[in-house]
Amino acid sequence: MKKGNIIASLISIGIGICFIYLSKDFPKEVSNAPGPGFYPSFLGVILIILGVFLLIQNLIDKNKEDVSLALGSKKARFIYKVIGIVTLYAIVLPFIGFIATTFSFMIVMCYLMGLRSYKLLLIIPLGVTTVVFLIFNMVFKVPLPSQTLF
Amino acid sequence: MENILLALETVLTFSNIMLIVLGVLMGIIVGVLPGLTVTIGIALLFPITFSFDGISGILMLLGVYIGAVYGGSIPAILLNIPGTPASAATTLEGHPMAKRGEAGRALQISTLSSGVGGIISNIALIFIAPFLAAFALNFSAPEYFALAIFGISIISSVSGDSVIKGLIGGTIGLLIATIGIDTVTGFTRFTFNQTYLLGGIDFIPILIGLFAFGQTLITLEENYGQKIKKTVYKMKGFFPSKSDIKKTSGTMARSGIIGTIVGAIPGTGGDIAAFVSYNEAKRFAKDKEEFGNGSIVGLAAPEAGNNAVTGGAMIPMTTLGIPGDSVTAIILGALMIQGLQPGPLLFKEQPEQIYGIFLGLLIANILLIVFGLLGIRLFAKVINLPDYVMTPIVLLLCLIGSFAINNSLTDVLVMVIAGFIGYFMLKLKFSMSPIILGLILGPMIESNLRRSLIMSEGDWTIFVTRPISLCFLILTLLAISSPMIISKIKQKRNKSITN
Numbered sequence: 001m002k003k004g005n006i007i008a009s010l011i012s013i014g015i016g017i018c019f020i021y022l023s024k025d026f027p028k029e030v031s032n033a034p035g036p037g038f039y040p041s042f043l044g045v046i047l048i049i050l051g052v053f054l055l056i057q058n059l060i061d062k063n064k065e066d067v068s069l070a071l072g073s074k075k076a077r078f079i080y081k082v083i084g085i086v087t088l089y090a091i092v093l094p095f096i097g098f099i100a101t102t103f104s105f106m107i108v109m110c111y112l113m114g115l116r117s118y119k120l121l122l123i124i125p126l127g128v129t130t131v132v133f134l135i136f137n138m139v140f141k142v143p144l145p146s147q148t149l150f
Numbered sequence: 151m152e153n154i155l156l157a158l159e160t161v162l163t164f165s166n167i168m169l170i171v172l173g174v175l176m177g178i179i180v181g182v183l184p185g186l187t188v189t190i191g192i193a194l195l196f197p198i199t200f201s202f203d204g205i206s207g208i209l210m211l212l213g214v215y216i217g218a219v220y221g222g223s224i225p226a227i228l229l230n231i232p233g234t235p236a237s238a239a240t241t242l243e244g245h246p247m248a249k250r251g252e253a254g255r256a257l258q259i260s261t262l263s264s265g266v267g268g269i270i271s272n273i274a275l276i277f278i279a280p281f282l283a284a285f286a287l288n289f290s291a292p293e294y295f296a297l298a299i300f301g302i303s304i305i306s307s308v309s310g311d312s313v314i315k316g317l318i319g320g321t322i323g324l325l326i327a328t329i330g331i332d333t334v335t336g337f338t339r340f341t342f343n344q345t346y347l348l349g350g351i352d353f354i355p356i357l358i359g360l361f362a363f364g365q366t367l368i369t370l371e372e373n374y375g376q377k378i379k380k381t382v383y384k385m386k387g388f389f390p391s392k393s394d395i396k397k398t399s400g401t402m403a404r405s406g407i408i409g410t411i412v413g414a415i416p417g418t419g420g421d422i423a424a425f426v427s428y429n430e431a432k433r434f435a436k437d438k439e440e441f442g443n444g445s446i447v448g449l450a451a452p453e454a455g456n457n458a459v460t461g462g463a464m465i466p467m468t469t470l471g472i473p474g475d476s477v478t479a480i481i482l483g484a485l486m487i488q489g490l491q492p493g494p495l496l497f498k499e500q501p502e503q504i505y506g507i508f509l510g511l512l513i514a515n516i517l518l519i520v521f522g523l524l525g526i527r528l529f530a531k532v533i534n535l536p537d538y539v540m541t542p543i544v545l546l547l548c549l550i551g552s553f554a555i556n557n558s559l560t561d562v563l564v565m566v567i568a569g570f571i572g573y574f575m576l577k578l579k580f581s582m583s584p585i586i587l588g589l590i591l592g593p594m595i596e597s598n599l600r601r602s603l604i605m606s607e608g609d610w611t612i613f614v615t616r617p618i619s620l621c622f623l624i625l626t627l628l629a630i631s632s633p634m635i636i637s638k639i640k641q642k643r644n645k646s647i648t649n
Contacts, residue, residue, distance in 0.1 A: 001578070001579075004577070004578045005578060008315075008318075008578050008580070012318050012322075015322065015325070019328075019340070022339075022340055023339065023340075026337065029608075030334070030604075031604045031607075032604070032607040033600055033603035033604040033606075033607070033608050034603060034608070035335065036332040036337040036339055038600075039596045039600070040325060040328045043324050043325050047318065047321045050314055050318045050321065053314050054312075054314050054315070054318065057314065069577055075374040075375075078370070078371070078374055079367050079370060079371050079573070082367060082370065082545070083566075086363070086545055086548075086566055086569075087570075089549055090563050090565075090566050093549075093562065094559050105542070105546065109542035110538050110542055113537055113541055113542065114537075114538055115536075124539055124542075128542070132546065136550060140201035140554065141201065142201065142550075142553070142554040144550075144553075145559070
């Protein structure tokens, strides 16, 4: 946890610096009042101060019980798989269309969640894909992506 | 009165009523499923409601809100697992009743109390909101700035473990809100010449990513390898008995009022209202020994209390445009997207819309009682829905939902990235609510700050020389320092007890 907090504080400081740097060329004053760059750079300064606070808090507090984040544990690896599948869905969707992507996504996800019955592995993805397609396409009139690759 | 009649005309159409019914039913299912909170439900179903124009989608979203707050009590009673944090107090009396074989009786009374609590708060909302709105009509940019600062100060109470982390999250939310065209000067900021960023980052994909996707990943990780046992319970009839209603009616009314007041205070929420209502019921009770062993009065109190929060939380949201928690923040965002900017002007310019929302909430509460009582057996079955079905569907809804808002694939990627970041932030015990509050209140803070400074020609004292603005700034200081003061008092008290 402590290591993670230190990284988080450094990222906060980094974001703060980025926003200040990016707004340095914005007009300084508009109608005698602060221009568009003032507010983001002000927030950037606050973010840096907060980041430094968090950093010091974690560096000083040596007695704090350290909760392990277990980024490499079995549980965490399972989550990375889920993130990977969801990301893959977002990338593949425009190429092979909603129906094929969703159907395969459901099969893989159900299997990953521990479903092993072949019958259900076919029925659930088929049912969910059909229902979601009908609801979004027919009722909500959302133009779900169709395949473009073939 | 005239406004209410006008609103009746707007709301009472077949399609609107059906949407409210649909919203309530979906909300109850979300509430029943352990792991799905009210916020996740609202974030997930937001894009669906979005496809209906104007007030109709909002009515559906309100149905989801009310349904989800109620639905959480079903697993609280049957499994001793609160479906949502707001139902934690329900387990105290509800589960002992279920263990005694009175699950049906407990569920019936919890349904009735939820509906009654909601209706009481709704009536309060209809009567109080117009006065507050009329008062706020005199506000100008400095007052709105101070008000928005007060609104954002609730970060200190929704930050979870660390206030610093909450403030970091809030500041990041405020910074994200600055991306795009500056509303005061029309200058483009931080867009890197990307057209997607020109209109600012849409907050809905971020919302779905942080609240629904990220939170689901955390829940998945926490429940990895665990199995929830199936429930068996008996139930007779549909309606609570007359003697039960008689016994609990006073408590319902009291808790309804408590819940409304708690809900109207920014930074509080259903969980606090439920515990305060429960404690008050215990204080007023004649036979205190029943409490803890399945007291029907002790069950009705938190149920009426947590649902009454819904109406209370709508008071500052609709009249002043500041959300009390992450759920009302999302509803506020939904209203803005539909072109309704909550605040006093909305009462003046579009009264039929705002009263329509109030009436819709009232109808949703009545429907909650009807469908709740008729459908308890079905809803209770939802608890047994296996994980391998639920999780893939929730993830799929995150993906499709973020696509459906603008039919944009970029939104889907933004959602995935936000979820990924959210997952790690949640692991580091960053709360997601401050980020959303920052995102939603950001434009209000910045534009009013700069308009005020243009009004005063750069003179910062404008915020402290105007009495109302000064009041809000003082309230902000109190709100920020109160958690520290309260914990100091608690420490002192604990010390004096141990000594």
